[in-house]
Amino acid sequence: MADDKPDVARLVDEAAKALGLPIAPEYRANVILNYERSLMIARPLLEVELDDELIPGPVFRP
Amino acid sequence: MTDPLSKFATATEIAGAVMSKKVKASAVIDATLKRIAAAEPTVNAFTDIVAERARKRAAEIDAGNHRGPLMGVPFAVKNLFDIAGLPTRAGSKINVDGPKAARDGALVRKLEAAGAILVGGLNMGEYAYDFTGENAHYGPSRNPRDTTRMSGGSSGGSGAAVASGEVPLALGSDTNGSIRVPSSLCGLFGLKPTYGRLSRAGSFPFVDAFDHLGPIARSAEDLALSFDAMQGWDPDDPVCTDRPSDPTLPRLIEGIDGLRIAIAGDYFARGGEPEAFEAVATVAKALGASKTVVLPQAAAARAAAYVITAIEGGQLHLPRLRARPQDFDPDTRERFMAGALLPGAWYVKAQRFRRHYRANVLKIFDEADIVLAPATPCTAPKLGQVMMKLGGVDLPVRANLGLFTQPISFIGLPVVVAPLQRPGGLPIGVQLIAKPYNEQAALRVAAFLEKQGIAAAPPA
Numbered sequence: 001m002a003d004d005k006p007d008v009a010r011l012v013d014e015a016a017k018a019l020g021l022p023i024a025p026e027y028r029a030n031v032i033l034n035y036e037r038s039l040m041i042a043r044p045l046l047e048v049e050l051d052d053e054l055i056p057g058p059v060f061r062p
Numbered sequence: 063m064t065d066p067l068s069k070f071a072t073a074t075e076i077a078g079a080v081m082s083k084k085v086k087a088s089a090v091i092d093a094t095l096k097r098i099a100a101a102e103p104t105v106n107a108f109t110d111i112v113a114e115r116a117r118k119r120a121a122e123i124d125a126g127n128h129r130g131p132l133m134g135v136p137f138a139v140k141n142l143f144d145i146a147g148l149p150t151r152a153g154s155k156i157n158v159d160g161p162k163a164a165r166d167g168a169l170v171r172k173l174e175a176a177g178a179i180l181v182g183g184l185n186m187g188e189y190a191y192d193f194t195g196e197n198a199h200y201g202p203s204r205n206p207r208d209t210t211r212m213s214g215g216s217s218g219g220s221g222a223a224v225a226s227g228e229v230p231l232a233l234g235s236d237t238n239g240s241i242r243v244p245s246s247l248c249g250l251f252g253l254k255p256t257y258g259r260l261s262r263a264g265s266f267p268f269v270d271a272f273d274h275l276g277p278i279a280r281s282a283e284d285l286a287l288s289f290d291a292m293q294g295w296d297p298d299d300p301v302c303t304d305r306p307s308d309p310t311l312p313r314l315i316e317g318i319d320g321l322r323i324a325i326a327g328d329y330f331a332r333g334g335e336p337e338a339f340e341a342v343a344t345v346a347k348a349l350g351a352s353k354t355v356v357l358p359q360a361a362a363a364r365a366a367a368y369v370i371t372a373i374e375g376g377q378l379h380l381p382r383l384r385a386r387p388q389d390f391d392p393d394t395r396e397r398f399m400a401g402a403l404l405p406g407a408w409y410v411k412a413q414r415f416r417r418h419y420r421a422n423v424l425k426i427f428d429e430a431d432i433v434l435a436p437a438t439p440c441t442a443p444k445l446g447q448v449m450m451k452l453g454g455v456d457l458p459v460r461a462n463l464g465l466f467t468q469p470i471s472f473i474g475l476p477v478v479v480a481p482l483q484r485p486g487g488l489p490i491g492v493q494l495i496a497k498p499y500n501e502q503a504a505l506r507v508a509a510f511l512e513k514q515g516i517a518a519a520p521p522a
Binding site: 011016019021022024027030031032033041042043044046055057 | 400401402413417418
């Protein structure tokens with residue numbers, strides 16, 4: 001649904017503030033473009049359903 | 063016999079000539095430095111040349127020190143490897159202001175312990191976030207097969223230096239395809255070993271979850287020779303395996319006897335230009351392979367590799383993105399920034415999916431020892447090219463050159479790229495993918511293809 005589309009520009013602005021990453025005006029449009037591209041590329045992963053039992057592979061050895 | 067001082071000599075031939083005293087290591091280094099000086103104005107593979115160090119090392123070898131299987135072999139390394147006394151650029155301008163490396167990276171030390179001689183550091187895409195070999199600070203590494211075209215990246219200098227004949231051997235790194243893409247576009251043999259097989263100590267990181275180091279060369283034998291010299295546990299890299307070394311060179315003569323070879327279908331059979339699939343078909347025919355296997359959910363694997371890369375890379379560079387954004391390459395800066403802002407939930411899901419995908423892909427190796435897939439979806443694009451047509455669809459070059467490499471390195475499988483030279487056209491590579499720690503099988507297939515005249519990597 002079109003209404004479900006995130007406002008990526010706002011998302012980038014607010015996330016950058018929360019993270020303490022200043023984004024100069026001349027970089028902002030391209031950061032937004034790359035974020036939108038990431039949403040598109042990540043889609044096949046986000047659509048996968050995983051069992052709760054599936055834990056990540058990396059092992060931390062104390 | 064090949065002249066060991068010429069650009070046609072392989073590492074194996076040079077080592078043989080130096081070992082048998084047919085030629086002095088010093089003469090090899092002098093000839094190498096001359097070739098580099100002549101080629102660099104057009105190729106731009108090197109950012110640092112350590113001529114004095116190389117001459118000193120060669121003199122030591124000629125004096126009877128440092129015998130080993132790579133005796134007198136000149137090599138160069140992507141400039142994310144530490145070189146004692148130099149800043150580790152990792153393709154950046156920022157790192158040049160950082161500390162100079164106190165000692166060489168682990169693999170540089172291992173190759174030199176085997177008698178090889180480091181001649182310099184090689185150009186690369188900034189912080190390895192690159193498939194093109196372009197770099198705003200140092201200029202692009204140019205493809206020696208056609209200098210108007212990309213070398214591929216991010217180990218672009220490694221590909222360019224070997225394809226031009228400047229050196230017979232170079233080291234690169236491969237997180238999503240950065241050894242395999244330049245090997246394909248420059249028409250070279252490349253090895254991305256199993257994740258954790260070779261130590262990454264003393265190299266600048268990008269994505270710890272799937273950073274690998276490995277060699278690029280002009281013969282399968284040279285890959286095996288150098289790989290064997292670099293194997294072994296290293297406590298300085300927590301990911302490095304403590305499995306015993308598995309020498310591959312003695313096994314090359316076994317050929318492909320007993321190896322079951324299959325072709326990757328589905329995801330790996332679409333979304334590329336015809337030459338990518340023709341190359342796979344040529345290799346399959348030469349190997350007598352006809353069975354097709356499917357790596358399930360490869361598109362999701364590529365997506366997960368992208369997410370982990372973006373988030374780990376963005377997080378790693380956050381302090382520099384805050385302090386010196388103006389000093390980044392414009393082609394990496396905003397991608398790193400966007401990556402730093404992606405949701406943490408994506409990252410964890412990608413890591414969980416990784417285990418699921420690994421389990422399913424490993425099942426394929428119950429019925430096949432080697433799986434064939436294209437290395438790149440196309441031959442080398444033009445320098446500066448932003449968009450390309452793949453399978454009739456317009457797509458960005460940067461994000462898509464690694465389409466077929468990302469789902470493989472994502473789970474750390476070992477891969478050898480076998481290069482096919484295309485008369486009248488540009489070269490392209492085929493991935494020979496094996497199960498974890500089975501590098502020897504992939505190297506045997508590459509050596510067989512070379513012997514049959516299917517794969518070859520003469521200097522340009």
